Amino acid sequence: MGTLKDRLTVDMRTALKARDEVTTSTLRMALAAVGAAEVAGRAKRELGDEEVLAVLAKEAKKRREAAAAFAEAGRGEQAAKETAEGAVLERYLPSQLSDDELAEAVAAALTAGGFTGMAQMGPAMKAAQSAVAGRAAGGRVAAEVRRQLAG
Template identity: 40%
Template structure:
């Protein structure tokens, strides 16, 4: 069963169980997936669906920070719930050691010599680590490794 099919089945289960908040969070995800498919005129595979989920999670994290700084704990709690629902569809995260090993392997694979090769390294890492590691943090680590 593909990830998109699993998400659809989970929405049906949430509807049957009367879980309105979970249903709404999943419905938002399915709408984002459908929008991407319509915009690009393609059918998304699991990797592309994970990219959509990752984007939505990033939006939720930003919203949570802003709501908490504004003292709106009610809205922050709703965003946290949606983030938890979305996180369930993400693949297991990588440990720091695994991320470091992947960065070192990518640097060796492209023969990166300095900061100018960062784009090549990130081009190799993005498909491998997307959804499994915070790409902003990976970018910082690559930059630090190439600066040596």
């Protein structure tokens, strides 16, 4: 199989033939977001798999936040729709690290970079983010880096 974008396109066509409306509309939206990212900037360019993953992660985060907002507002049906769309997108994202795995990865990144105090939070975050490579939400990574630098 080719790139992640190709896989999304093939899966969308398969869902369309199977009349799976949630998957079809979600993948159509994801491909539109990828297309928008490709034309952003000075010249149109083809996104690599890592960049497509970043777009998908951003879209999945939007769905989680929207589902929470709808649930809080008492709009359960809309929240369920957003949650279902998020589940479709999650299939294409790398599996998330457990808390123990995250703590281990952050500790290794901090040790390798020689980061010891809160004054080095920025560079420490950059090192930790590259160590987990999209397998944990930024908020979780930041909380773990803060905890380890403070301790």
